[in-house]
Amino acid sequence: MQKILKRFERVVVLTLLVFMMIAVFVATVEVGVILWQQLKEPPxxxxxxxxxxxxxxxxxxVVIGLELLETIKAYLDKKVVHVEVVLLVAVVAVARKIIILDYYEVSPQMLYxxxxxxxSLAAGFFIVRRALEPKSEKNTKE
Structure with missing residues (x-):
């Protein structure tokens, strides 16, 4: 039974990996198309x-997709979800939201x-990064 579950998990993760590859490829092509359309309009x-x-x-x-792809690959290779990478994806996603936010239409509560x-994400990333540092590096810094 355990062997069947491991195979099933591997098939699911490989399928997700292929889906992410397709999604990242399509998103990259879409970025190119959008950029081309924007550049050919006057001016x-x-x-x-x-x-x-x-x-x-x-x-x-696309960068978020690549980071998620990296997370899935790491899970496939090591059977471990890297919290650091997940937090990094969240930081990039929030940064994306901040960049495209229209500040004239957003309430102050939303900005807060x-x-x-x-x-919170920066603090979490810092704590996880600090916890994952090898002990030898911590001793040499002090």
Whole structure:
């Protein structure tokens, strides 16, 4: 029974890996198409701030996909979910949201919530990173 579960888990993870590869590829092509469409509209080869934010948002979405792909690969190889990578993906996702946010249409409560989320994720990333440091590096720094 254990062998069947391990095979099933491996098939599911490999399927997710293939799906993520397809999604990242499609998102990359979409970034190219969007950038090309934005650049060919008048004024040609120039982007306004809104268009640049849209392109940056899509580029960061591809980066998030790549990080998730890395997480799935790590799970497949070592059967371990790297908390550090998951936190990094969350930080990039929140950064993407901050970049594409229209500050004129967002309530102050939403801005407070996003800033609390950024601080929490940064603190969590710092704590996890510090905990994962090899002991020899900790001793040499002191």
């Amino acid at each position: 040609v080869m120039l982007l306004n701030v809104k268009e640049m934010m849209e392109v940056f948002g899509f580029i960061l979405m 919530a996003v800033s609390a989320l950024v601080v």
